[in-house]
Amino acid sequence: MKVFCSLWLLLSxxxxxxxxxxxxxPPFACRGAGDPAPPQPETPEDMASSGDLEPxxxxxxxxxxxxxxxxxxxxxxxxxxxALQEVHKASAEDVAAxxxxxxxxxxVTDWASGSAGPALRCSAEVxxxxxxxxxxxxxxxxEALQQINSTAQDHAFYQKYIAPESAVSAQHIPDSYGNVSxxxxxxxxxxxxxxxxxxxxxxxxxxxxxxxxxxxxxxxxSSEKQxxxxxxxxxHDLPSQxxxxxxxxxxxxxxxxxRVLQTEWQPRCPHDTKPPN
Amino acid sequence: xxxxxxxGVLLVLALVVQDRLAGGLELKSYDYTKYHxxxxxxxxxxxxxxxxxxxxxxxxxxxxxxxxxxxLLKIGLNSTTPKKAIWMDCGIHARExxxxxxxxxxxxxxxxxxxxxxxxxxxxxxxxxxxTPVLNMDGYNYSWIDSTTRLWRKSRTPGTGNCTCVxxxxxxxxxxxxxxxxxxxxxxxxxxxxxxxxxxxEAKAVTDFLGMHQNQLLCYLTIHSYGQLILVPYGHPNxxxxxxxxxxxxxxxxxxxxxxxxxxxxxxxxxxDVLYANSGSSRDFARLIGIPYSFTFELRDEGQHxxxxxxxxxQPTCEEAYKGAMSIINYVHDKNFKSAAITVTATLxxxxxxxxxxxxxxx
Numbered sequence: 001m002k003v004f005c006s007l008w009l010l011l012s013x014x015x016x017x018x019x020x021x022x023x024x025x026p027p028f029a030c031r032g033a034g035d036p037a038p039p040q041p042e043t044p045e046d047m048a049s050s051g052d053l054e055p056x057x058x059x060x061x062x063x064x065x066x067x068x069x070x071x072x073x074x075x076x077x078x079x080x081x082x083a084l085q086e087v088h089k090a091s092a093e094d095v096a097a098x099x100x101x102x103x104x105x106x107x108v109t110d111w112a113s114g115s116a117g118p119a120l121r122c123s124a125e126v127x128x129x130x131x132x133x134x135x136x137x138x139x140x141x142x143e144a145l146q147q148i149n150s151t152a153q154d155h156a157f158y159q160k161y162i163a164p165e166s167a168v169s170a171q172h173i174p175d176s177y178g179n180v181s182x183x184x185x186x187x188x189x190x191x192x193x194x195x196x197x198x199x200x201x202x203x204x205x206x207x208x209x210x211x212x213x214x215x216x217x218x219x220x221x222s223s224e225k226q227x228x229x230x231x232x233x234x235x236h237d238l239p240s241q242x243x244x245x246x247x248x249x250x251x252x253x254x255x256x257x258x259r260v261l262q263t264e265w266q267p268r269c270p271h272d273t274k275p276p277n
Numbered sequence: 278x279x280x281x282x283x284x285g286v287l288l289v290l291a292l293v294v295q296d297r298l299a300g301g302l303e304l305k306s307y308d309y310t311k312y313h314x315x316x317x318x319x320x321x322x323x324x325x326x327x328x329x330x331x332x333x334x335x336x337x338x339x340x341x342x343x344x345x346x347x348x349l350l351k352i353g354l355n356s357t358t359p360k361k362a363i364w365m366d367c368g369i370h371a372r373e374x375x376x377x378x379x380x381x382x383x384x385x386x387x388x389x390x391x392x393x394x395x396x397x398x399x400x401x402x403x404x405x406x407x408x409t410p411v412l413n414m415d416g417y418n419y420s421w422i423d424s425t426t427r428l429w430r431k432s433r434t435p436g437t438g439n440c441t442c443v444x445x446x447x448x449x450x451x452x453x454x455x456x457x458x459x460x461x462x463x464x465x466x467x468x469x470x471x472x473x474x475x476x477x478x479e480a481k482a483v484t485d486f487l488g489m490h491q492n493q494l495l496c497y498l499t500i501h502s503y504g505q506l507i508l509v510p511y512g513h514p515n516x517x518x519x520x521x522x523x524x525x526x527x528x529x530x531x532x533x534x535x536x537x538x539x540x541x542x543x544x545x546x547x548x549x550d551v552l553y554a555n556s557g558s559s560r561d562f563a564r565l566i567g568i569p570y571s572f573t574f575e576l577r578d579e580g581q582h583x584x585x586x587x588x589x590x591x592q593p594t595c596e597e598a599y600k601g602a603m604s605i606i607n608y609v610h611d612k613n614f615k616s617a618a619i620t621v622t623a624t625l626x627x628x629x630x631x632x633x634x635x636x637x638x639x640x
Binding site: 061172 | 311312421424427428430446459461466467468504542544545546550551552553579580581582583584585586587588589590
């Protein structure tokens with residue numbers, strides 16, 4: 001009897017934790033909720049004619065955001081993350097095969113050092129290809145930026161978490177009130193950097209991505225002296241207002257920076273979940 | 278003497294206790310630097326009405342899909358002559374928690390200063406403020422359930438037909454070029470504009486109220502996040518409001534006032550210029566029925582935290598937004614009331630001068 005009870009308990013526990021879904025169709029209730037294509041409003045806006053663009057208007061802003069994502073993929077770290085401060089000048093021209101190239105002059109701030117930090121001046125060419133589902137190409141130059149410039153804080157962070165026993169795991173960063181604990185701040189920044197790879201890849205003239213929240217971070221076994229982190233991130237696209245969920249596997253070390261090894265779009269069904277009765 | 282000082286202390290204590298009891302059950306004052314649940318906000322609205330009966334009254338002007346009473350606070354000094362009014366709503370989109378926080382802050386500020394600040398006193402004398410702290414109450418309540426619901430945006434009306442998704446974007450549902458641009462007909466989309474214009478009771482409630490008060494209303498302010506923007510009508514790229522130039526001037530002045538507080542830049546422009554084209558917005562509807570000064574505020578930040586703005590930013594965000602809103606409100610007030618004051622003063626001086634001249638003539 002005792003054996004039966006413990007077996008039954010064991011089985012019920014196993015049932016309670018659902019197996020991670022293999023790649024599958026969205027659940028029935030989600031059908032019609034949209035495919036993995038990046039969110040696009042149904043009526044794409046007329047693009048401005050070529051020439052000088054108003055720096056405070058959205059076409060220049062969106063192109064600068066794409067350049068910013070590129071900057072963060074290259075130079076973001078647990079203690080360094082860039083934010084767009086201002087677009088100074090912008091222009092656009094049509095290029096071959098229906099593409100469009102933007103030339104930008106803008107400033108960024110190192111957000112991790114607080115908004116009081118100095119602004120960095122950058123210039124970039126952002127080329128959106130004419131074909132659908134093709135990633136933009138970015139040529140970027142910022143003043144006073146070395147290739148990999150790791151800080152003492154990055155090194156200390158690395159030493160702490162590269163230890164074999166380290167198994168960080170957390171959810172909902174920030175929480176609903178915007179709180180991020182001291183310990184989780186660098187992981188949140190790393191998630192933002194890793195998410196920048198996806199945001200860069202998925203961007204078009206009709207999107208403007210930011211990271212809304214880190215749904216989860218789970219440390220994996222370190223490999224080749226790299227911290228391995230599995231993130232589930234929630235991205236927000238401004239024009240469509242959609243929240244897009246991506247699971248990704250990223251590596252980081254002070255020497256190599258962030259690399260994204262795997263990405264997987266995850267269907268989300270917030271629309272038809274009903275509150276628990 | 279010892280006895281005297283003990284009596285003194287006891288007297289002070291008695292007065293403090295009496296004051297506390299007179300103030301009601303709330304010994305802890307409301308924390309405007311934290312996000313509050315729908316129930317807390319409703320209770321706070323009752324408290325504002327109870328504590329300020331001569332300037333605050335509440336009005337229920339509709340019901341949400343889930344049958345919640347949509348209420349606003351009407352704030353103003355009593356007047357024998359009919360008054361003009363300002364409208365402010367927050368929380369059309371559930372996940373934009375900083376917006377309801379700002380409405381509450383705004384109410385607190387004007388109630389806390391109208392007795393001592395002559396500028397605010399004049400505003401409350403000449404204007405009524407209709408303030409809805411949370412318009413999309415169902416959605417806001419839903420966004421508080423747990424971490425998975427935090428980023429909800431729309432209303433909570435179930436889908437129609439064979440749609441299994443919930444919710445309509447209230448800010449695409451108004452009778453203002455409904456369905457023309459910047460919407461989705463996919464009912465699962467975050468910008469689904471509803472099966473028809475004004476299908477949503479929340480949008481209908483605002484529409485009915487604005488319609489009934491359209492001759493009173495001078496200014497329509499709708500508060501959102503994020504983006505640090507001040508948006509002027511219209512959301513359609515090919516349509517401009519007749520007073521577009523003036524609206525831009527007023528908006529830019531507001532952005533300047535905002536920047537003076539904590540250095541934050543707010544961009545100003547029509548939605549199709551600085552953000553994206555859209556239709557069916559409440560701001561557009563307000564302008565279309567003739568409310569001359571109609572603006573959308575998109576508060577902090579610019580995407581670093583987005584909708585989940587940390588609580589330690591509530592205070593500075595509200596401080597700057599207050600200055601921005603007041604810049605617009607003062608402009609609107611002065612345009613409608615200053616000239617009257619000048620006329621009264623001029624008449625008074627003319628009369629006094631005439632009296633003096635005639636009196637000297639007599640002598």
